[in-house]
Amino acid sequence: MNWGFDTNAIHAGGQSQGDGVPTAIPIVQSASFSYDTATALEDVFAGRQRGYVYSRISNPTVTALEERFVALENGRAGVAFSSGMAAISATIESLCEAGDHLVASAGLFGGTLALFDEVLSRRGISVTWVDVTRHDDWKQAIQTNTRLLFVEAISNPRLDVADIPQLSAIATQYGVPLVVDNTLTTPYLGSLREMGAHVVVHCLGKYSSGSGSSVGGIAVDLGIFDWSTCQSKLVQVASKRFGAFGWVAALKKGVATHTGACLSPINAYFIMMGLESLSLRMARHCENALVLAKALADHPLVESVTYPGLPQHPHRAFVDQWYGGRGGAIVTLATRSKSDAFSWIDSLRLIRNASNLGDAKTLMIHPASTIYREASPDRRAMAGVTDTTLRLSVGIETVSDLLDDLFNRRAS
Numbered sequence: 001m002n003w004g005f006d007t008n009a010i011h012a013g014g015q016s017q018g019d020g021v022p023t024a025i026p027i028v029q030s031a032s033f034s035y036d037t038a039t040a041l042e043d044v045f046a047g048r049q050r051g052y053v054y055s056r057i058s059n060p061t062v063t064a065l066e067e068r069f070v071a072l073e074n075g076r077a078g079v080a081f082s083s084g085m086a087a088i089s090a091t092i093e094s095l096c097e098a099g100d101h102l103v104a105s106a107g108l109f110g111g112t113l114a115l116f117d118e119v120l121s122r123r124g125i126s127v128t129w130v131d132v133t134r135h136d137d138w139k140q141a142i143q144t145n146t147r148l149l150f151v152e153a154i155s156n157p158r159l160d161v162a163d164i165p166q167l168s169a170i171a172t173q174y175g176v177p178l179v180v181d182n183t184l185t186t187p188y189l190g191s192l193r194e195m196g197a198h199v200v201v202h203c204l205g206k207y208s209s210g211s212g213s214s215v216g217g218i219a220v221d222l223g224i225f226d227w228s229t230c231q232s233k234l235v236q237v238a239s240k241r242f243g244a245f246g247w248v249a250a251l252k253k254g255v256a257t258h259t260g261a262c263l264s265p266i267n268a269y270f271i272m273m274g275l276e277s278l279s280l281r282m283a284r285h286c287e288n289a290l291v292l293a294k295a296l297a298d299h300p301l302v303e304s305v306t307y308p309g310l311p312q313h314p315h316r317a318f319v320d321q322w323y324g325g326r327g328g329a330i331v332t333l334a335t336r337s338k339s340d341a342f343s344w345i346d347s348l349r350l351i352r353n354a355s356n357l358g359d360a361k362t363l364m365i366h367p368a369s370t371i372y373r374e375a376s377p378d379r380r381a382m383a384g385v386t387d388t389t390l391r392l393s394v395g396i397e398t399v400s401d402l403l404d405d406l407f408n409r410r411a412s
Helices: 005-011 038-046 060-073 084-095 110-122 135-141 164-173 233-259 265-275 278-296 316-322 338-347 377-383 399-406
Strands: 077-081 101-105 126-130 146-152 178-181 199-203 217-221 302-306 330-335 363-365 389-393
Touching: 005 060, 005 278, 060 077, 060 217, 060 265, 077 084, 077 233, 084 110, 084 146, 084 178, 084 199, 084 217, 084 233, 110 126, 110 377, 126 135, 135 164, 146 164, 164 178, 217 233, 278 302, 278 330, 278 399, 330 338, 338 363, 338 389
Parallel strands: 101 126, 101 146, 146 178, 178 199
Antiparallel strands: 077 217, 199 217, 302 330, 330 389, 363 389
16 A cells, blocks of 8 residues: 555554454464464475464564564565664674674664674674765775675764765665664654665664663665675575565574564564654654754753754754754763763753663663763764763653753742
């Protein structure tokens, strides 16, 4: 069906017709699925008949979420995972093996930095870090064994905005896929497929869920990369059998099924419920974030404010062109000192001190002492994190209440 974004967010995936059909996607909380005959189960295992056998491999509730999210991204197919980190890890493992290389943007989220630094190195996969804005450096970093380029659409917490069309052109020139973490922008703010991204990954426990109740992830093939040309041996084998679905088949059968990072049906259900209001929430998130970013420039504890929706942000032109002028819902603040940052957090009564983001509730955190606590000074600098940095994940509360809390204006 050629539905609009909001209709897909509510109706895409797992729909059936008939009397007495539930209006909500059922939670199929079962480990396994039985069949009347041995032949029927054999046919499902052999791929001759579609069906479910074990929830580590696939589950009807999870399939419904995958179909709904693929519709929102206007993609070809996708695979859901137990977390966003699992989606990133599996994506890389499907494209790389020991001895391979990838190029990544500096300033990635702390968990992704740790994955690339600590886990990929043990697997024999090397990484070259490049400033997201220095496109010639991306070209120079690509080697004969490079298998992908990795970037965040808007980086967390540095808040660089990637020029995805330009990076897509570079990736296409060298015959490798561009993988984009789209968690902070979501499919609602802009179409990464139109920008030229080849694969998108998401942490679904952020804006997609919206309530901070669930953890999940997904990787989606946007349908514009020719996987028959991919240098991954796993994808090459899968492409010969599954054609255009070669990468998703490699990801699903060659990685996800065997490593067991499956999404639980109950989390898939909660995330789908969140997706129904994604556009409404993201509009409010961005609206509130812009108000706070402008106001916080005059806060006595603030030295500087970074927000992609502000006119002075160096990448504001990308925000205007690709995201309709909406800069997302993260504001990064530089305070005068670490002690000022801590005392400000301690003074808050409405805003929560927590490490998540994308919640309906506004959250503030001191990244250097938490998320980046184990990172080296160089890695912190890459991410734009210092002892004076605060990250504000702006929620959807009444914005005047948020301003009152940030400026400690207490009601009598």
